[in-house]
Amino acid sequence: MKIYNLDNVDGFFSVLDQCKGVVELITPDGDRLNLKSKLCQYVALSKLLKEAKINDIEIVAYDPDDVHLLFHFLMEDKR
Template identity: 40%
Template sequence: MTLENISNIEGLFEVINQCKGNVELVSEEGDCINLKSRLAQYLTIAGAFSNGYIRTLELRIADPEDKERIFDFILSGKAES
């Protein structure tokens, strides 16, 4: 799943933390980083944030329900509790 122009990165990570399965960031080189890890989240923010948003993220999502949860977040812009 490719996400573009993400301005609510905190909301995205809140949704990712609610996911049951693995959610991985896939780099252009094919490396995978587990985004359920707080350290990986901080490194993603530090490395990818410029101008207040992230231009593009390629995610690999293991659980279909998690994929739907993230898709719903992208559509609404809000994390569900």
């Protein structure tokens, strides 16, 4: 799932905390960071802020309920 123009980073991390399964951020280098890990969340956030680029990230959620939860958050966040 590609995410564009993520404005509510705190809300996004809050939704990640509600996810039951593994959710990964895929870096431009192809590395996969487990976003359920707080350490990986900080690493991902610092990398995104360093590159000043939170407008195009790719994440993978393996649990269908997590996909629904993330999708719902992203759609609500755009209103």
